[in-house]
Amino acid sequence: MVARLRREADARRPLIVPMRGWSAYDQSEELASTERGWAKGNGDGPVWLPDPDCPTWSHRATRMLAVLRERFDPDNENLDLLACDMHILDEAFAALVNRCMGDMLDGTWRKGRYRDVDGVVRV
Numbered sequence: 388m389v390a391r392l393r394r395e396a397d398a399r400r401p402l403i404v405p406m407r408g409w410s411a412y413d414q415s416e417e418l419a420s421t422e423r424g425w426a427k428g429n430g431d432g433p434v435w436l437p438d439p440d441c442p443t444w445s446h447r448a449t450r451m452l453a454v455l456r457e458r459f460d461p462d463n464e465n466l467d468l469l470a471c472d473m474h475i476l477d478e479a480f481a482a483l484v485n486r487c488m489g490d491m492l493d494g495t496w497r498k499g500r501y502r503d504v505d506g507v508v509r510v
Contacts, residue, residue, distance in 0.1 A: 399496050401467040401487050402459075404452050406444040406508065407474035408435065413445055414474055423476050444472075456510065467498040470508040479506055 408414040411424025412432040419425040425432045436446040452470050459468050473480040483504055490496040501507055 397465060399465045399491060401469055401496075401501065402455065403469045403471060403480075403484060403487070404448055404455070405471055405473050405475040405477075405480050406441075406448045406452070407472065407477070408432070408445045409447065409475050410434075411476065413447065414476070415443070417443075418474055423474075452510070464498050467501070468510045469501060470510050472506045472508050483507070 407418065410432075412434045414423065414425060414432045415435055415437065416427065416429070416431050419427045419429065419432065421427075434447075438444040438446045438449040441449065448470075452468075455468055460466065461468075469483075471480060471483065473483075483501065483506075486504075487496065487501065490500065502509075
């Protein structure tokens with residue numbers, strides 16, 4: 388993924404990592420609901436693996452973020468790596484992704500623009 392981002396380095400875009408999980412199956416029981424695809428009372432999602440250092444975050448997300456940090460070019464003004472203290476199913480995550488997409492389509496996207504959004508964590 389990072390190699391592709393480097394090849395297409397002239398295209399402006401964010402890479403947004405939802406730290407609390409990637410799917411209905413990748414969520415803690417605390418977040419679970421039937422609306423989110425995993426009923427409360429059934430325990431954690433079947434692939435949920437909490438991060439040892441931050442148990443509310445998915446271990447898969449923290450590993451992905453670590454790999455991206457190693458390979459991401461922080462000086463590239465066309466790419467922005469964002470970590471969000473959100474789950475991919477959260478309305479706030481959808482709102483952030485929609486805002487980024489709208490800004491890209493309008494030509495107003497710029498690196499660092501979303502750092503003040505609630506839930507966006509410093510990378």
